[in-house]
Amino acid sequence: MGNNPKKNNDIPNTITKPNRSPRSTAMGAAFLMAMAAVGPGFLTQTATFTGQMGANFGFAILICIVFDIVVQMNVWRIIVVSGRKAQTIANDVFPGLGYILSALVAVGGLFFNIGNVGGAGLGLNVLFGISPENGAVIAAALALIIFVVKNALVVMDRTVQILAFVKVAILVYIIFVMSVPYGTAIQHTFAPTKIDFYSIVTIVGGTVGGYISFSGGHRLIEGGVRGEKNIKYVNEGALTGIGIASVIRVLLFLAGLSVVVAGYKLDPTNPAASIFKYAAGNFGYKFFGILLFAAGMTSILGSTFTSTSFLDYAVKSKGVSSYEKYRKYLVIGFILISTLIFYFVGNPAKVLVFVGAANGFVLPISLTILLLASGSKKIIGSYKHPKWLTYSGWAVVLFMAFASIKTILGLF
Template sequence: MTATTSSDSMPSAITHDQPISWQKKAILSVAFLMATTSVGPGFLTQTAVFTNLYKIDMAFPVFASMFITFGIVMNLWRIVGVSGLRIQDLANKVAPGLGYGIGILLALGAVAFNFGNVSGAALGMEVLTGIDTTWGALFTGALGCLIFVVHNASKRMDQMARYLGLLMIILIAYVAMSNLPPMGATLSAAIVPTDIGNLLMPTLIIVGGSVGGYYTGAQRLVDVGLQGQQQMEPIKKAAWAGISIAVVIRILLFLAVFGVIATGAELAKANPAADAFRHGAGQLGYYIFGLVLFVASITSVVGNSYMAISLIKTLFPTVARHEKAWCVGFIALTSLGTIMMNMPILLLMLAGLVNSVILPIVLGVVLMATRRKDIVGDYKHPTYLLAIGGLIVLLMSVASVSNISNFMAKFIG
């Protein structure tokens, strides 16, 4: 998966004489890659853990995350797409040298994410086969590496995101529909929860658990050629499609988990999401969850590894020259690290915390770029999106400090 010239890469820009069908395929590929990477094992586990803790009130963080996702993706993707610059290169344009800090910071955040992704795949395999999570993590690492080694790796990644994304929606919908919670009360709690003060931490962490997918999609826009102001319409379509797919999966997942908890069931701490599916649809539901978790995890392992390396490959030429090898090394390193720590649930929760802290820094840099003609040319970024993005940066920056202490008290202390 080399930068722009190898046979498994897309053209650097879409021209008017290229088939529309190719453009539509590019839009779907980016949208599904973003959605499946953002609704990965971290989000699955975080939703189950927090729904178990906050019950019906968890409808509010799920509802609020939809609007936060809109604000992040629409700002990030438009500016990355119009400029044709990856996030780290955009930051270097805003302030020389800043891209190195942003790229390395996000790559480190991606390490935390991949610990969670490999952990999620190992938990999914434990459900499906009964094998220990150590062997599951090893298998996940080997499979992820294999995907990058095969010919046309980027094409395989896009195909995997589309087909496995559809499979995830079908499986989660089946369990959600088999045990729906009281919808009137749930909709009411999504707007007016009983205790909104306690819901800041779960809101920020599930956003942090999804943000890797937003970065991955933004980086992929450049690689598939959806860049430049003339491509604003397909960029917006890709963003709307990605947001819509992710939102559908999130809502169905919450309904599936809360539908079980509403019956009075208590979820097992070792693997709460799996236990929710077992209560909701019996042993079949338990195996369905194992498959969902493994599917979500392996797509996130691949997508997140691609994203991590894409964040540094334009900063360090040797990474761009050997991109596949670096992706394989990244997967191998995070798989071994996951095995050594052997704390899958905590790692999945911690990944969301780390990335919720990094997010306002990245989004703030992107918003600064919206008024730079040397970056976006004559493009006029909508004022309402700038205002929404600024509000997200402000709220998440202020909330990060209390979020860390609350997380420590609830999950570590």
């Protein structure tokens, strides 16, 4: 319905060919997107800006959640209805544009993955006292094992889901033992006394910018969920993922705000760890180690899967076997390069905040491409994209372009 059958049949189903229901695949996509959105970068960014802005940062969280709904619903729908990956869609919008988009997403994903690997390594450092560099090597090895086993997508989905529940459980515990200023948080979230565009660009870019906005859509079509007939699974998956990510964002913000309001000053070298240490002492600090390791691992999987999916231009059937053959090497190379850079360079906290801002600049570009595609019959056939998604999508593009430019100007 509303698709080009030839194009749909040309899509390679990479890594594995699991026999799973569309709903099961959609849930896998939901957790992959949600956990990619709340990785070490989000922990660091949220703690940093909460320490700087206090309750006013709640407004940035609110904007992020609203933008998350608009971006993910647009991106997932257009990718699944067209049956093609975003880079192929971009090339159909304008020849060569897909290569530019791939470069932006893959390079941004690589830099983000340095922080992801580093975050997982720091988590193991907190838990067991090993060096962050050696912890990063262990985390990278675990990720590689998950990707190279048989039915890698299924294993990845299950791993991400388990770690998601670990994240939520830890944050609920921290909120339970803290004195949370709910009234102040609600008041400043909806009526902020200060608006910082850099924080908005960074937090939005770190949660729906760059590779993250495409992780769910690409996971769906690699799982065989394509075409207008699967819109209901797109809606279920996207809204589930947004809901999970939003709960974690709000819980972490409230935990950070509780610590800031209590008068503690967060450690700039590891602001997220400060929250848990002040909240529950050494026990809370160990909990943070588990959370950081879980966040790092889920984001390594999401970043690697999505970034390497942008290196696939084998959209013709004769190229499928070639891409199947080399994808594992792309995955291995992506993880190894990220780990080596962290091992010899380090400093993931600054990298994560900077790359979040950089991905915020990529978001208006990538969303513009897909919104243009939503009006092309050559790409989506007879499918009619909802007007509310189109209009709200353009509103996000304009706001993020404005906020990005304002952020750049503010640096000079």
